[in-house]
Amino acid sequence: MKTSSVVDDDLEPLTQDYGRDIFVRLRPSRPFPLSPRWWDERLMAWSMANPALKVQLFRFVDVLPALLGKPAEIVRHLREYFAEAGPDLPRWVRRLLPWLPTRGLLGRTLASTAEASARRMAARFIAGATVEEALRAIASMRRRKLAFTIDLLGEATITEAEAQASQDEYLRLIDGLSAEVNRWPAIEQIDRDDLGPIPRVNVSIKLSALYSQFDGMDLEGTTQAVCARLRPLLQAARRAFVFLNIDMEQYETRPATLHIFKHILDEPEFRDWPHVGIAIQAYLRDTLGDLEDLAGWARGRGTPVQVRLVKGAYWDYETIHARERGWPIPVWTRKSETDANYEACTRYLMEHHQFLRPALASHNIRSLARGLALADRLGVPTGRCEVQMLFGMAEPIKEALVRMGQRVRVYTPYGQPIPGMAYLVRRLLENTADDSFLRASFIEHLPQEQLLMNPLLKDERGTLNDTRHRASSILAARSSFANEPLTDFSREEARQAMRSALEMVAGRLGRDYPLVIDGQEVRPAEWIVSINPSHKWQVVGRCGQATEEHARLAIEAAQRAFERWRETPVARRAQYLRDAARLMRQRRFELAAWQVYECGKQWREADADVAEAIDFCLYYAQEMLRLGQPRHRDVPGETNEQFYEPRGLVVVIAPWNFPLAILTGMTVAALVTGNTVVMKPAEQSSVIGALLMEILRQAGVPDGVVNYLPGRGEQVGPILVNDPRTAMIAFTGSRLVGLHINRQAAEVAPGQTHVKRVLAEMGGKNAIIVDDDADLDEAVEGVVVSAFGYQGQKCSACSRLILLDSIYEQFLTRLVEATRSL
Known part of the structure; x- marks a missing residue:
């Protein structure tokens, strides 16, 4: 772990002195009984x-x-x-x-x-529902020599109407608060720093509130849209001498938030404006690197900015979200690691206070004492650094720091209390967590020596419970199979890899892809021209159009290969699938780029399709190794063995909307179980089918075991389905075609020695049911993603919505607005 805090450093005695001084000044207040x-x-x-x-x-x-x-x-x-x-x-x-x-x-x-x-x-954590109520709370705090930053309650918006309303509300706050507060008498301790007067009004802004489609994958579009609404706020703040601070939200929004912050403040209009800041979260492993980047940028800008250093409020979400996606966990998994990183970041801010003005946001007396000791030792000018705390929390600590002459700013949420419950729940979780400093100090009354201990010592001595570490250990328990992680397109390196793949594939468009039968490429008389559905003039490739005779040749090749393939050891068949998965992983962005061109898939949809294809290969390989072991059910005098046998030739007929995943899944399931395959991709996505055939051949699958047969379904489909040598048909597509295949397969053809099996995944009408106690923000967003993701071209897309009467009008109104905002 990168940190400048060490167990026996010479700053520790001064840290302990500041910590004891704060404790001595505490005046805990107790409520009246039964109040x-x-x-x-x-x-x-x-x-x-x-x-x-x-x-x-x-x-x-x-x-x-x-x-x-x-x-x-x-x-x-x-x-x-x-x-x-x-x-x-x-x-x-x-x-x-x-x-x-x-x-x-x-x-x-x-x-x-x-x-x-x-x-x-x-009401303990939210200052008021109106500007007037917020002003009364602010006036009360200022009488106690407490500064403030106002926060408009609300999470990320889901409609552009809501985004516009957020901008309007921020403008009302800036104008309304400044008109009143700027008339009040100055308080030297909180209204000046070492360079002169500082804004009395301080407003915290969530960038995701300014744009309903905030998405780090579309960095350019998101930057343009957010800046269009942020620019008037900065202009209003500068006119009214108001400080604006940009809040940091979830980790996936972090790169875009940092980019937008630097981008807009580099504009000539704001380049010399110092009364701006950004929150940085110390529970993230990337934090020191972010501070180094910010310091270099601020130095080049020539004007400092403030950094509000927080621990972070989304630990559970970030941990679970990363585990779910298979991504590296971005946060420290031990509370003590976060605390140690906070101290390392504090040192960096103090060492670079000319460019990054420190605002230490914490209720942890140890963390604050370390910051005060560092400021003292490094000669940070008085007033250059401030402490920030949450409204309604740690009141005795605030008062103690004020009596020590520190500038204390209170993060003051403003908005309707009941709709602001998401904020309230986060505060309750923070107050009641096993490793919360406030709980340890004011409720469990742990001794000062333990509360002021260097965080690097806590792991060694095991003095504090760390439920976060225990929770992450539980989450770490995984089965031997793990889904292929999706690509995080909020990261620039991922976006650049995808752009490079798109550029590379663009240079390969228009090529020919012949049939592959018994390992031989066959160039037919007619070809299927695959067109980019997003650009009708762009030819993705030309794929051979199989005839009825080609279909019979493919069946014969697969039939000849069957006996040899069925005798191939299970472990070898499984290894072919693993090798195919490895090749897909190596060509991941390329395969996704082909789907963008041939099927019009968005980046995330295309990437997920490739990841699912890899999953099919690895999961079926693993499962076949398990199923391939005979099971004995012996009794005295009998030897009974149960084992699985392949059925023979499998015809795979795949759809175009999941051109690689579904085609791969049906094909490799048949292969690993010892069957041979005639693989017919959809006409609209035959190029991607050719790429899968190429990968299987590169993986070493023997000739004839898989045969690539693009063609018109109405021409070759009946031949493949009705042939007496076909043992199974695996089909994904429409209900009409699926039922037709089922009827045809049920007829026993002359010379047929078995009953054909049909696996048919057909279309349906998928409903989402929304109860009246559901989180409507999440429900609306979920319906929009399900119904319109990949233009709704999925068998799993939401096509029916069932709502309770009491929420019908409200939900429908927001759903229409959210859809209109896409």
Whole structure:
């Protein structure tokens, strides 16, 4: 791990001194017994002692916005969720749950009490729902010598109307707050730094809120759209002497966020404006590299920017998301590693404070003490660095730092409390996590020596529980098969690899691809011309058009190869598939690029298709090694053995929408089980079928075992299906054709010695059901992706939507807007 913090460095005594000084100045406040805050803290303490209860409590808080005005639903969810906590609930609560009333006066009272409790809890972390309420909270903080940064509640937008509304709201905040706050008396401690006055109004902005299609894969388009809405905000901020800070969100948005930040501030209009900043997350492994890049850029720009150094609020999401995609985990898996990295990043900021002005955002006294010690030792001018904390949290620490003369800025969320529940749940998770500093210091009352310990020592001594590490160890347990990771196109190196592949493939368009029968290339009289569906003038390639006679020759070749192939050892057949997967992996971007040209697939769709083809090869190889072992069921006097035998010739008829994945899956499943194949790709994607044939031949599959037979379905299809030597037909396509194949295969042809099998995956009508307590943001986005991803040209695409009456109009309105925003 790259870090400048070492266990026995000479800065440690000064760090400990600052830490003890903060602790001495703490004045913890306790709520009055039986007051609302007292009850809230009792509930939090109870949930922390019972992890299952905490999960259900936060589930209820998260779903509450969808249940407002429905007392019976509120009580029903309370009853169902908390029943799942089971033994973690006291016995009297378990007995009471089934009897909670859902209707009548008692039901309405219980529902309103639950709703009021959630609103009260939200009010602890959210400053207000209106500008007037936010101003009152800001005025109260300033009387306590606390600066602020205002944050407009809301996650990434899903429609352009919402993106425009976000920009309008940010402009109202900038103009409304500055008009009022700039008239208030100056407070030297928080309104000046070592160079002079600094903006009193500080606004934090999420870039994803400014563009509904924010996507790092389309860096140029995203930059252009975001800057179009960000530029007026910067102009308004400069006119009103307001500081703008760019928040950092999920890891996949990080490269685009950094790019946009630097891009727009390099514009002549803003190049000399210093009152801007960006959040950087220390729980990311890339953070020091990002700081080095920012410092070099700021030096070249000639004007400093502020860096708000945070630990990071999406640890669980980033870990699970990376595991799901098979990507390297971008965050440190131990809390102590994050803390150590935070200290290393703090040192870097202090060493480069002329270009990156440090804003230490943390409630961890050890982290803050280290920052103060570094500023002291490195001679950072007074006021150059500030501390930032969250609204409603760590009040005693804020007050202690103010009394020490530090500038403390409070991250102040503003918006409707109930719709802002996503923010509230993150704060509750932060407060109640096993490794939370606030929990350890104010609730569990761990000794100061332990709380101020160098984070690099924590792993060695095992002094703090680290549930994150335990969780990641559990997640790390995987089966021997792992899906091929999808490409992360938010990374520039991935986008460049795809661009290079597209350029290379463009130089190979228009070539001929003959039939391959019994290992020999056959050039027929007629050819299928494959056209790029996105550019009708562009010929992707010419593939041989098989005749009925070619179909019979392919069947004969596959039949001749069958006896030799069936006797090939299972391990050797599996190795052919592994070799094919290796070749696909080597040519991954090239194969995806061919799909872009021949099928009009977007980058992610094309990449996923190649990844799925690799998965089929590896999974079927692994499974055949398992299935290829005979099973014995012996009894006295008998020897019984169960084993699988290949069926013979398999005809594979594939669709064009998954031109490599489905064709590969049906083909290699037949091959590894000892069958031979006549492979007929769709007419529209026959070039990709030729590439698969090329890969299988390069992998060493013997001649005749696979035969490549592009052609018109109505011409060669009946010959392949009706031939008495065909043992099985694997088909993916329309219901009409699939049923026709099924009828034909059911007829026993003269000379046929077996019953043909048909595997037919046909079209359907796929429904998504949305309940009235669903997260509508996620549901709308999910429906749009499912229905219109790859233009809806998938058998799995959503084609029906079933909604409950209570959300019908609201959901439909947002769905239409989200679709219009594509």
